[in-house]
Amino acid sequence: MAETVFFFIFAIIAVGSAVAVVTLRNPVHSVISLMVCFLQMAALFVLLRSPFLAAVQIFVYVGAVLVLFLFVIMMLDIRQASMERFVSGGHFWVIALLVVLIAEMIFIVSRSKFTNMAVATGSRLDGSVKEMGTALFTKYLLPFEVISLILLVALLGAIVLGKKELR
């Protein structure tokens, strides 16, 4: 009962702040809304009994990624940036594409197995750090390593792009 109430509080704030991210004119305000959204997601992880994921969510996204966003945005010319709208009014095709994408997403989600998740699957981890580590390094070892390799390649790519003029 109490959990449902809390879920709705967090979920409503999360969706509201996510909408604010794309509608607010000022990029710095958008980043703040995104921070609120991430904090609510961390709270949802706590409700799902995985405090580890919640802490990591705050640690990585709020503590590092968003600070980098702010660092870059603070160097922009805010007045010019705030004049440009995310979806400008005159573009009919943008709206149409958005509607199609939203319809597609709703269709896919409604047909997937995520809609009837009332019964939790048997092998669900209870969120303890030990179990998660064991699962990552035994059962999911290959995907884990592949992901870290992809991230490393992306990192190198970003550095090469950034240093283009040095050659």
Add this chain to the structure above:
Amino acid sequence: MFDLINMNPMLVMILEVLLICVKVVVVSLILFMLPLPLTYMERKVAGHIQVRLGPFRTGPHGILQPFADMIKLMFKEDIVPAKADKWLFKIAPVIAMVPVFAVYATVPFGESITIPYINKEITMYISDMNVGILYVLAIAGISVYGIILGGWASNSKYALFGGLRSSAQMISYELALSFACVGVVMLSNSLSLVDIVKSQSNWRWNILYQPVGFFIFLIAGIAEINRIPFDMPEDEGTLGAGYHAEYSAMRFAFFMLTEYVAMVTISTLAVLLFFGGWDGPGFLPGIVWFVIKVVAFIYLFMWARFTYPRYRFDQLMTIGWKILLPLSLLNILITGLVII
């Protein structure tokens, strides 16, 4: 006399919730009052290091100086610059302040004490999370938003530079700080702060096994709380006062409160992670040992402040990325090899 076991379960639950509320209020009040003794201590330490007396006029040995400061800060005019982003300018000190208080939800001050008359055992922490240390590091990281936003919202170049420097510095040193904690976590096999302290009982303090980790933790910790020699965000020589240049009155006081509580947090973490928490010779209660160790660290930070000159910003980045980070990774590797 109460008999807690035979009471109505509903009542017991309400009492438990009340107990948590009381603990939260007590801890918050202590933290709110901390800047009073700490500012006095800082001024006296500064004075004696610089061969002068420090505050001396308000009360005997200037002991009432913090109260005079408090009254001054409360009654000063609260100025908001005309070109500031009003809303962010007003909320930034609060964003900085709330996380440093929230950290204390999981910081243990001792194991448990029994209240004499009702025979009820009370734990000396608000909650023992199984991801305690991660929670502390993650929540403490949010505090930087207050500094960055305060600097940006002021719409002044000095404040903006303070905010920019702060964001770069926090990211660089948060990595080293967290990696320094990993060595301790590996030794104690737990992320819970209570378990980490318990694993160090009987003088098996982590400082003996993790001297390099402690060294990295200390340096990164000083950088993380923006104290000299790493106080780039408020470098008064070049930036006026950095991110809080435009702040006055209580909003400025909130930033000061944040800095002092953050200093206490880093001292507390150093004691919990490396110096055995409340472990000590038995003739005094654990909490007394704990406070003594924390005050010793606070004194160390103040001592450093009035001993070392400030680094340049590029030196700061070099230390963070090229020395501390590789060193902390090496520390983790060696700890892992030794444990195996």
